Amino acid sequence: xxxxxxxxxxxxxxxxxxxxxxxxxxxxxxxxxxxxxxxxxxxxxxxxxxxxxxxxxxxxxxxxxxxxxxxxxxxxxxxxxxxxxxxxxxxxxxxxxxxxxxxxxxxxxxxxxxxxxxxxxxxxxxxxxxxxxxxxxxxxxxxxxxxxxxxxxxxxxxxxxxxxxxxxxxx
Amino acid sequence: xxxxxxxxxxxxxxxxxxxxxxxxxxxxxxxxxxxxxxxxxxxxxxxxxxxxxxxxxxxxxxxxxxxxxxxxxxxxxxxxxxxxxxxxxxxxxxxxxxxxxxxxxxxxxxxxxxxxxxxxxxxxxxxxxxxxxxxxxxxxxxxxxxxxxxxxxxxxxxxxxxxxxxxxxxx
DNA sequence: TATTGTTATACTCTATAACTATA
DNA sequence: TATAGTTATAGAGTATAACAATA
Numbered sequence: 596x597x598x599x600x601x602x603x604x605x606x607x608x609x610x611x612x613x614x615x616x617x618x619x620x621x622x623x624x625x626x627x628x629x630x631x632x633x634x635x636x637x638x639x640x641x642x643x644x645x646x647x648x649x650x651x652x653x654x655x656x657x658x659x660x661x662x663x664x665x666x667x668x669x670x671x672x673x674x675x676x677x678x679x680x681x682x683x684x685x686x687x688x689x690x691x692x693x694x695x696x697x698x699x700x701x702x703x704x705x706x707x708x709x710x711x712x713x714x715x716x717x718x719x720x721x722x723x724x725x726x727x728x729x730x731x732x733x734x735x736x737x738x739x740x741x742x743x744x745x746x747x748x749x750x751x752x753x754x755x756x757x758x759x760x761x762x763x764x765x766x
Numbered sequence: 767x768x769x770x771x772x773x774x775x776x777x778x779x780x781x782x783x784x785x786x787x788x789x790x791x792x793x794x795x796x797x798x799x800x801x802x803x804x805x806x807x808x809x810x811x812x813x814x815x816x817x818x819x820x821x822x823x824x825x826x827x828x829x830x831x832x833x834x835x836x837x838x839x840x841x842x843x844x845x846x847x848x849x850x851x852x853x854x855x856x857x858x859x860x861x862x863x864x865x866x867x868x869x870x871x872x873x874x875x876x877x878x879x880x881x882x883x884x885x886x887x888x889x890x891x892x893x894x895x896x897x898x899x900x901x902x903x904x905x906x907x908x909x910x911x912x913x914x915x916x917x918x919x920x921x922x923x924x925x926x927x928x929x930x931x932x933x934x935x936x937x
Numbered sequence: 938t939a940t941t942g943t944t945a946t947a948c949t950c951t952a953t954a955a956c957t958a959t960a
Numbered sequence: 961t962a963t964a965g966t967t968a969t970a971g972a973g974t975a976t977a978a979c980a981a982t983a
Binding site: 598599601602603604605606607608609610611612613614615616617618619632633636640652653654655701704705708709711712714715717719720721722723724726727728729730731733734735737738 | 769770772773774775776777778779780781782783784785786787788789790803804807811823824825826872875876879880882883885886888890891892893894895897898899900901902904905906908909
């Protein structure tokens with residue numbers, strides 16, 4: 596458990612990171628909307644999966660995921676295969692074209708990063724990635740419920756207290 | 767200069783960080799759109815500034831900044847004061863209400879972060895913030911031209927090679 | 938003529954809600 | 961009845977372009 600001031604500084608940095616993300620997207624995204632890019636990246640990293648799993652990893656509603664997937668499928672970057680075990684589900688799989696697009700995007704972004712961080716020490720670069728990975732894990736755990744889930748804060752959590760991935764479907 | 771593989775891992779983590787950002791926004795933003803939040807955060811951190819400076823720090827077009835600022839002004843969170851030195855410019859200043867809103871947002875986010883990172887060591891938390899700060903600086907330097915600016919990559923930079931903050935204004 | 942800021946238009950991302958086809 | 965996925969609609973964020981006022 597760290598000091599309050601450290602969390603506060605982290606909050607500031609998270610806010611400012613948006614500028615870095617926008618810079619990267621502007622300079623590397625050509626031909627590939629960021630929604631598709633995120634879908635391709637997760638398929639490349641985790642392999643075939645269902646839409647619902649994708650929505651969970653993206654931390655967005657499944658309706659949003661469905662559209663991003665549809666766009667990527669329209670462009671031939673992935674297939675939605677029938678799942679023999681459950682005919683409601685579809686299995687997402689990267690096509691060779693999708694893999695190519697992902698590789699290209701990856702190359703461009705890596706190149707940009709290498710340029711911007713040219714004056715960083717090897718050690719500092721090596722330090723940042725694992726910390727961000729752990730950060731994401733710390734949030735993932737709460738979202739997917741693989742942990743006590745920590746109280747939902749005194750604040751929001753008004754009606755459904757959803758865990759995302761799904762809009763309530765009232766009635 | 768780090769190894770290629772390290773930059774690649776960093777690229778993956780940047781992509782995945784979007785999920786963390788969405789989580790945070792969903793759980794803390796109540797009553798304050800993220801555009802306004804970003805504007806308030808920068809005013810709180812850097813003090814009074816012009817719109818153009820704000821656009822630079824946000825790394826978005828000035829037209830976007832102008833709208834976010836207008837929204838925050840409509841809600842009484844900031845003032846746009848005339849600049850006696852240049853009547854085209856306006857000086858942005860946080861109002862007491864804006865400061866209050868910013869403090870509240872900050873409190874909520876800090877609380878969420880403290881909860882999610884409860885099992886992190888003091889050292890790890892202390893490590894992440896400065897690394898992200900430096901990351902942002904490494905990008906800022908290129909954007910605002912306070913550094914050699916590194917070649918604009920073989921890739922894009924087609925016509926105007928803009929530095930953001932401004933749409934070309936053809937003709 | 939160039940710069941600061943604004944507005945109009947269009948596109949993307951996102952959430953909510955309602956709908957389908959399966960389980 | 962509940963779940964996987966889709967679609968419709970609406971709300972933000974963003975970029976491009978054109979415009980006003982001032983330098």
